[in-house]
Amino acid sequence: MAWEGVIKTYFDYLPVSEKTPIITLKEGNTPLVPADRLARHINKGLKIFLKYEGLNPTGSFKDRGMTMAISKAIEEGSCAVMCASTGNTSASAAAYSARSGLKCFVLIPHKSIALGKLSQALIHGADVLAVQGNFDDTLKVVRYITSNYPVTLVNSINPNRIEGQKTGAFEIVDVLGKAPDYHAIPVGNAGNITAYWKGYREYHEAGKISSLPRMIGFQAAGSAPIVLGKVVEDPKTIATAIKIGNPASWESAEAAARDSGGMIQMVTDEEIIEAYKILAQTEGVFVEPASAASVAGVIKYAKESYFDDSKGKTVVCVLTGHGLKDPDRAIQTVGNPEVIENDPMKVVERLGLKK
């Protein structure tokens, strides 16, 4: 059976009707990749799966919410949408707007988004402005404009976004046949942890699962307002996708962690980069740095005995965006390749090959 995108697949769970014009790029249906080598590295007997959201059409989980937000904007007669973005939201908004013919305005924090993401908003024909401020400043501008002008907000404050994103939880359950024991996820603007928790609860209420996962969210240490319990005025982290000092879904993220018996903690940039390399080099999975926060968190808390009584338990780590979103970070992490003469024997010698 052909996959028809998240709205058609989970129609009965979403605020849509037969009148909703469905704008889709066949998002969702992303692989749940077993991570046996990572599990052995962690050595706690966990069964680890990676929900590889980088394989959505624009390379991040944002497409799940954007198919909803754009479809609903059109149903409601909107002619233009706007978002503030660290890059993934704008890539997705620009792509779905292009597909639907909607005008799309994108505001990004100047010099703070990864190259791949910038290229996406631009090539999809959005009207892109780089605001001299950080993400939180930029979101303020967008909130003001969308409250006062006939432009639809498509940041995750838009509830249709959360509705679409919750389908990630449905897919995990549909593949595993049950809820995982732990659900690890990066936390930036905090919409995604909110969405997954909503998805799990709805499947629980519908009788599809008999248990709920512990939601364990991870912020970057230089950008960890929820962990610190206060707004971070000048957030810093190499994980640009979660470089957010005042998350829009702060309270619902705290509720998800609390109500599920989970936690929201933080990991350093060094821990993020370490997890980023482990994923690429032992699992063959390339993610953007922010995505590695979920895995970094699991590695870190395994060392701190968090999983000591969890042998055989299932952990799903959400990997929010593809590594190709931020190619510079990869090259910076491992260095440029060596240049060599066009001579087979020079190559043989350099690689130390023996007959």
Added chain:
Amino acid sequence: MAWEGVIKTYFDYLPVSEKTPIITLKEGNTPLVPADRLARHINKGLKIFLKYEGLNPTGSFKDRGMTMAISKAIEEGSCAVMCASTGNTSASAAAYSARSGLKCFVLIPHKSIALGKLSQALIHGADVLAVQGNFDDTLKVVRYITSNYPVTLVNSINPNRIEGQKTGAFEIVDVLGKAPDYHAIPVGNAGNITAYWKGYREYHEAGKISSLPRMIGFQAAGSAPIVLGKVVEDPKTIATAIKIGNPASWESAEAAARDSGGMIQMVTDEEIIEAYKILAQTEGVFVEPASAASVAGVIKYAKESYFDDSKGKTVVCVLTGHGLKDPDRAIQTVGNPEVIENDPMKVVERLGLKK
């Protein structure tokens, strides 16, 4: 049902057995995206679908063949693999090697591969050398070494690669319920057109389809050896993935075009960039430039009356790699964003918004 990757899904059609250790990132199962706005633009009454191969794990179609090549290399007791690459093959080889624990040697033509692809080979831990020559020179070095040293060649000369890649044809048929009338595809080293044609023929022999598509392949004009009927010593094109002057699968590509009643033609870089922008701005689908060659060819030959008697016919365009593979090209094509003060009214004014 969870997707298990191309080997498990098409096990009976592939040279594998229960003894084959399957190394998979759950590649394949990529969306077949309807392109109605593109079809209206072309205005010949065609039904156009985009096989969005950029949504494979490493962002290109190469993963279909690489899951086979790496699995078979391990089955055969190999300890190391090597490839020459314009970037996509090396990204895939590096990722699957990392997942399996195989040593991976990558040779790339110096200064000739896109940023995203370079970042992939590096981050997955391959031993990467940049050879002072073009792709064809680099492939010669790799052929020499893999013929004389205990290193498995994983370029598409390796028949397991073609076997894996033919599964793209199976998926198209499984979704459409029939073969398309036309199958449009970029042609570089010519392994992919060879593989798709093999796939369609096998499904035909198995009684899964009653007709075969016309295979229409497109080379870049500055790198069109098959069209010109001679090796191009110094190929030139912005479509780096198909910048190949002496294709390894030359004869089988010609056979595919001839036997299917199709053709291999060429499109200019300008036509490729035009198609690249149309895909991004009207369909919301971002591809690397080489991928746009298939669509550029369809647009061009529609103008030249090729499809005049094809109203209602189905055209599948294979989009071989994700646009994030080459972010620089997108930014070069449309320019950097305008910088603006952190002031809502300045933004309102610049965007020309009215209450």
